[in-house]
Amino acid sequence: MMRITAPELEIAVLVLGMVILLVETFATKIDKRILAFAAIAGLAIVLLASFFVAPSPSPDQATGFWSFYTADRLSIFFKQFALVTTIFVLIMMADYAPVVRRSFPGAAPQSGLGEFLTLPIFTCLGLMYLVSAIDFVFIFVSLELVTISFYVLVSFTRRNPITLEAGTKYLVLSALSTAFLVYGIAWIFGVTGQTNLYRLTEALANPAINHNAALLGMGFVLVALGFKIAAVPFQIWVPDVYQGAPTPVTAYLSVGSKAAGFVVLLRVLQPFLVLPETQRLVVLIALLTLIYGNLAALPQANLKRLLAYSSIAHAGYLLIGVVCFDVRAVSFYLVAYLLMTLLSFAVLIIVAQQTGEEISDFDGLARRSPFLAFAMLIGMVSLAGVPFTAGFLGKFYIFYAAVLQRQVALVVVGVLTVGCGFYYYLKVVRAMYWQSTTNIAKIPVNGLSRLAISALILCTIWFGIYPQPILDALKR
Amino acid sequence: MVLFIIFCPIIAAILIMVGMPARKTALAASVLTFLAAGFLLASFGHGQSGFQHVTSFTISREWRLSFTTGIDGLSLIMVLLATIVTVAAVWFAGAIERYENAFYACLLFISGGAIGAFASIDLFFFYAFHELALIPTFLLIGIWGSGNRVAAAWKITIYLAIGSFILLLGLILLYQSVPAASRSFDIRALQTAASAGQITADAQRHIYLLLLIGFGILVSLFPFHTWAPEAYASAPAPAAMLHAGVLKKFGLYGLLRLAVPLLPEGARHWTNLLVILLLGNIIYVGLVTIAQKRLDWMLGYSSVMHMGYIFLGIASAGILGVTGAAVLMFAHGLSIALLFALAGELRQRTGTLVFDELGGLAKVMPFAGLAFGFGAFAAVGLPGLANFAGEIMIFFGAFKNGWVMDSFHIFQIATVLALWGVVISTVYMLRAYRKMFMGTVSERWKQLLDLRLALRVPVALLVGALLCYGFFPQSFVRVVAPRFRTYLSANR
Numbered sequence A: 001m002m003r004i005t006a007p008e009l010e011i012a013v014l015v016l017g018m019v020i021l022l023v024e025t026f027a028t029k030i031d032k033r034i035l036a037f038a039a040i041a042g043l044a045i046v047l048l049a050s051f052f053v054a055p056s057p058s059p060d061q062a063t064g065f066w067s068f069y070t071a072d073r074l075s076i077f078f079k080q081f082a083l084v085t086t087i088f089v090l091i092m093m094a095d096y097a098p099v100v101r102r103s104f105p106g107a108a109p110q111s112g113l114g115e116f117l118t119l120p121i122f123t124c125l126g127l128m129y130l131v132s133a134i135d136f137v138f139i140f141v142s143l144e145l146v147t148i149s150f151y152v153l154v155s156f157t158r159r160n161p162i163t164l165e166a167g168t169k170y171l172v173l174s175a176l177s178t179a180f181l182v183y184g185i186a187w188i189f190g191v192t193g194q195t196n197l198y199r200l201t202e203a204l205a206n207p208a209i210n211h212n213a214a215l216l217g218m219g220f221v222l223v224a225l226g227f228k229i230a231a232v233p234f235q236i237w238v239p240d241v242y243q244g245a246p247t248p249v250t251a252y253l254s255v256g257s258k259a260a261g262f263v264v265l266l267r268v269l270q271p272f273l274v275l276p277e278t279q280r281l282v283v284l285i286a287l288l289t290l291i292y293g294n295l296a297a298l299p300q301a302n303l304k305r306l307l308a309y310s311s312i313a314h315a316g317y318l319l320i321g322v323v324c325f326d327v328r329a330v331s332f333y334l335v336a337y338l339l340m341t342l343l344s345f346a347v348l349i350i351v352a353q354q355t356g357e358e359i360s361d362f363d364g365l366a367r368r369s370p371f372l373a374f375a376m377l378i379g380m381v382s383l384a385g386v387p388f389t390a391g392f393l394g395k396f397y398i399f400y401a402a403v404l405q406r407q408v409a410l411v412v413v414g415v416l417t418v419g420c421g422f423y424y425y426l427k428v429v430r431a432m433y434w435q436s437t438t439n440i441a442k443i444p445v446n447g448l449s450r451l452a453i454s455a456l457i458l459c460t461i462w463f464g465i466y467p468q469p470i471l472d473a474l475k476r
Numbered sequence B: 001m002v003l004f005i006i007f008c009p010i011i012a013a014i015l016i017m018v019g020m021p022a023r024k025t026a027l028a029a030s031v032l033t034f035l036a037a038g039f040l041l042a043s044f045g046h047g048q049s050g051f052q053h054v055t056s057f058t059i060s061r062e063w064r065l066s067f068t069t070g071i072d073g074l075s076l077i078m079v080l081l082a083t084i085v086t087v088a089a090v091w092f093a094g095a096i097e098r099y100e101n102a103f104y105a106c107l108l109f110i111s112g113g114a115i116g117a118f119a120s121i122d123l124f125f126f127y128a129f130h131e132l133a134l135i136p137t138f139l140l141i142g143i144w145g146s147g148n149r150v151a152a153a154w155k156i157t158i159y160l161a162i163g164s165f166i167l168l169l170g171l172i173l174l175y176q177s178v179p180a181a182s183r184s185f186d187i188r189a190l191q192t193a194a195s196a197g198q199i200t201a202d203a204q205r206h207i208y209l210l211l212l213i214g215f216g217i218l219v220s221l222f223p224f225h226t227w228a229p230e231a232y233a234s235a236p237a238p239a240a241m242l243h244a245g246v247l248k249k250f251g252l253y254g255l256l257r258l259a260v261p262l263l264p265e266g267a268r269h270w271t272n273l274l275v276i277l278l279l280g281n282i283i284y285v286g287l288v289t290i291a292q293k294r295l296d297w298m299l300g301y302s303s304v305m306h307m308g309y310i311f312l313g314i315a316s317a318g319i320l321g322v323t324g325a326a327v328l329m330f331a332h333g334l335s336i337a338l339l340f341a342l343a344g345e346l347r348q349r350t351g352t353l354v355f356d357e358l359g360g361l362a363k364v365m366p367f368a369g370l371a372f373g374f375g376a377f378a379a380v381g382l383p384g385l386a387n388f389a390g391e392i393m394i395f396f397g398a399f400k401n402g403w404v405m406d407s408f409h410i411f412q413i414a415t416v417l418a419l420w421g422v423v424i425s426t427v428y429m430l431r432a433y434r435k436m437f438m439g440t441v442s443e444r445w446k447q448l449l450d451l452r453l454a455l456r457v458p459v460a461l462l463v464g465a466l467l468c469y470g471f472f473p474q475s476f477v478r479v480v481a482p483r484f485r486t487y488l489s490a491n492r
Helices: A006-026 A033-050 A073-102 A113-132 A136-154 A161-192 A197-205 A211-229 A237-244 A247-272 A276-297 A303-324 A327-354 A370-384 A390-404 A408-433 A447-465 A468-474 B002-018 B022-042 B073-093 B100-119 B123-144 B149-177 B187-195 B201-219 B227-234 B237-247 B249-262 B264-290 B295-316 B319-350 B366-380 B386-400 B410-437 B453-471 B473-491
Strands: B052-060 B065-071
Touching (some): A006 A033, A006 A073, A006 A113, A073 A113, A073 A327, A136 A161, A161 A197, A161 A237, A211 A247, A211 A303, A247 A276, A247 A303, A276 A303, A303 A327, A303 A390, A327 A370, A327 A390, A327 A447, A370 A390, A370 A408, A370 A447, A390 B149, A408 B123, A408 B149, B002 B100, B022 B073, B065 B100, B065 B123, B073 B237, B073 B249, B073 B319, B073 B473, B100 B249, B123 B187, B149 B201, B201 B264, B227 B295, B237 B249, B237 B295, B249 B264, B249 B295, B264 B410, B295 B386, B295 B410, B319 B366, B319 B386, B319 B473, B366 B386, B386 B410, B386 B453, B386 B473
């Protein structure tokens, strides 16, 4: 069998992105949506190839390339995660293309679409590097690759003032968080003389170094990562940006960016776990995130905004897993989160083009399109955490870890906020099934979207009953 | 066989959603499961205390999680109850105006979920099946309910969601309380570990409290009961039948299945708390029930009140009281389903359930009057109906518990107070019966028709089961008791 090594996956994605950009530039006459399908096919091939990569944890004393790039199980798993996310996002973008076209009145009918469909490939590349990064410098560089491509994507339909506002907010706050990251890295480097995470562990074990200064640096890094994963109090940008950005980009932000953020968080926190303050700090952030995300979601009437707050709330549950440092629980939760969030966004994109993004626009959806209503139902009950869906098992593993470590405060707040969650997620179900509507036009769903949504529904239920494949993929 | 009983309703529900004719499929599936449950009862090996008809599929070796089903005496009677009530509920549902397919699919999902929970030997699926049954309940109330349906649906959703997550914490803690080497989701393995004394007294106390609150919310134990009357008053009759009759019993079943056998020390520790709360159910909620002016609310409160007796049996932790609790669970499930079915039918015919507007209905609807009388007297605890057997066993069992010659133990006081509950329920049931069925018929109701022949079948089924187990409770006790004998002797 052909041997593939992990870095070749990223190279393949890079080449794919370049080729599609070139085609986009020179083949002006083709339907730009073909580019999306080509990208999906290309990424699918890379995804397939990634299963043949043998994971190899980098030795502690690795040098050269392998001192900042690792190909352990976790990173391979999240490379696949990034690829799957990107594929689904591209499918949504193909659905979303008419909206992008409409947002450039007067320009050539296809203008702008090519970049919109190509940029996610580069974001995906950044995400793939990010999950492999074990050196602060490399973390910084790949994070920037992700963030800069998101700057463009978030404000892509820039004629729309809300989108423009979202883009500006994201740009300013993201730049600020990057500044914090660099400053934090500088402090840590200054104290320990290391940027590599493994060597950092050894350095921090040395009692001679100044722990308070290292903690300060870690705090700054935490601020930057808190921004990426939408943890309180760094969540201010989330509702506006999520609501304003083109919907597929919102989905990408809330799944891809968040997952990579959590992987980095797990890797970065590991050396600092020797300091007792670290855990206390994360517990505090988790509590705030859980409470804020769930309570603020309660009164929302706009579904996209609701999903934004729900994304904050889920960051809270994930942070419980981070506090307990249960990598598998966090990873499983992220997989569940990917499935159910993309499912909700996929339905949202299709419905929003017919009616709108308010929850009241979903009134009577069960009658207009039973398929979409059912998909949304599965997405919502999974987000709420009903058994036999992946979302429930995710919460189960998280709470399992928390109970095992006797994190009483987190567990109590977690359970109460789950109750809140039932309220606001089922609000959508209520609109779809209980409310009646005057608009009874059927909603068409094209073949590819139907396939993607069906796959997401199936996986949500399948991993809710049989989670073993995911757990095995992460077993050390 | 057990798998068939679990999945027959669920598969039928999926078929209905795909587009099979709703009512016929639902009826066929529910009758089939009922027959299968009857076969299970007939082929049940009496005198054995272990699980029978066990099938197991491994889900995760690492977590020792497997999909294991099987029945023992206790789960057998609960499955039987579920199938009887399902047949009655589906039969009573009739034609539905909006989304008929979804309505029947929801009913069958509740039924399948409840049966799955009762027949699961694995903790995880025990919990998950129950949750599967809860969601359709919310939908049924929200979509097809009457009155203040949306508020009622929200209330029950949030109450039960928090309750079940507290329960989940208790179950996780229970799973973790045994040493890592013998951790398992299998209830039998947990039983072995508990008998070997591997669950420390301290852990038992914590877990019992969580389970008591979690299950307590699901069963409407006193301070957590406010969701129940409102939800039952708003729910369409078949949903109220299935939830009050079957699904609510899940919490009690859970206490009997987990808390009593696995956590004797925890039970001992929290006995006083439980006794005080259950008196709240019997006395306080009983008095509230008397104050009700509408039949549906009164039935909702009365079903909350009767939970108090069952809790008393469970709290007594003696073989007599616990067996009585199981008998009463079964009997109450039948009688409340009967009452809700008739109440739903009355609402459909008269459009009102306010006592003051009704009267003399027994003259125009003699069959309904007779059936309602059976249900009401069963709920009161008249001898000859199944509830009587259960209540008397509970009272004797509880009174005997902690008996010392020279002083009254809390159980004696509680039993004396609980006996007053019988008087309370007599007051409200008889008053309701008098106001609705006795007296002169007003002009408005002269044209009312009695129940059709087709609707008499499910009524006869429920009344027949009540009478059958009322006159021969022994046949019932013989099925249930061996299971408790092993538990309770192991603990003493």
